[in-house]
Amino acid sequence: MGASYYQFCPVAKAMELLDERWTLLVVRELIAGSQHFNDLRRGLPRMSPTLLSKRLQQLVGAGLVDRRPEGTEVRYELTPAGRELEPIVRAIGAWGVRWIGELGDRDLDPKLLLWDMRRNVDHAALPPGRTVIGFRFPSVAPSVRYWWLVLTPTEADVCDADPGHEVGVRVTADLRALVDVWLGNRTWTHVLRRGDVVVDGPADLRRALPGWFKEMGWVSVPRGTPSLVPAP
Structure with missing residues (x-):
């Protein structure tokens, strides 16, 4: 979890987890169907493997992601709590398309x-x-x-x-x-x-x-x- 805002507001409490750099983009990739570490890396090519591992651990610890070993690999899946973020992520994307200016x-x-x-x-x-x-x-x-x-x-x-x-x-x-x-x-x-x-x-x-x-x-x-x- 990120640093606390020390506010009882549910928005503040949610953002203590979600506003850390890359966290919501990891959720975006899981929503898009990536389930393995290497696939997540391909969808987040500028994120370091170390930071990706850290963010996945945080999401697992917060109950948003399940970590399931499968032989030599590990599969990551959103929990029901994590899946509830899908409409939020899509709404943020739609807002970005509508209001953010030209891409750099x-x-x-x-x-x-x-x-x-x-x-x-x-x-x-x-x-x-x-x-x-x-x-x-x-x-x-x-x-x-x-x-x-x-x-x-x-x-x-x-x-x-x-x-x-x-x-x-x-x-x-x-x-x-x-x-x-x-x-x-x-x-x-x-x-x-x-x-x-x-x-x-x-x-x-x-x-x-x-x-x-x-x-x-x-x-x-x-x-x-x-x-x-x-x-x-």
């Missing part, structure tokens, strides 16, 4: 974007067999410029090294533009027409690609006039 350059992370896309694949919409999407983000550092999504009707994996399979579709994208599409700030049609995102491959796959991903919940959030500007 440091907020744009291809690793997190591809991981989020990977877990929102609509497997029923995929072609039979294996489909590989190759991504290139020309404006980012060479070490994080190339990514691959390997998709089948039952599985999805994201790779930061060439998996060695034939690539069916290649996407060359301005990272900010693709993040905007993912958040619902722009449409696929808009970024494709502007050339901010270019898709190469067979015509049927190019047309189908946007439909391979489930629409993010933020897409339907009504936009306000941003009143807050994030740190650069």
Whole structure:
């Protein structure tokens, strides 16, 4: 638990746990379906493993998360108390979409974007067999410029090294533009027409690609006039 506010207000008591750095984002990842330590790390790529372990211990101790050993791994699951945070986390996200201004350059992370896309694949919409999407983000550092999504009707994996399979579709994208599409700030049609995102491959796959991903919940959030500007 964080330092006490020494107030009987339930908001204050809840925030003694929840307002420590990264805590609510760990809850966000558990809500999104991550259950193992390495999956949580992939959804929180800038969080140190040591701090992630500490936050998980705190959430387990507070009764928000169950820790269940499974052979050589450990599975983490939200308890009923933890699951009650889901509408709160979603409401905070919707508020952020509506009122927070433009993202800073440091907020744009291809690793997190591809991981989020990977877990929102609509497997029923995929072609039979294996489909590989190759991504290139020309404006980012060479070490994080190339990514691959390997998709089948039952599985999805994201790779930061060439998996060695034939690539069916290649996407060359301005990272900010693709993040905007993912958040619902722009449409696929808009970024494709502007050339901010270019898709190469067979015509049927190019047309189908946007439909391979489930629409993010933020897409339907009504936009306000941003009143807050994030740190650069």
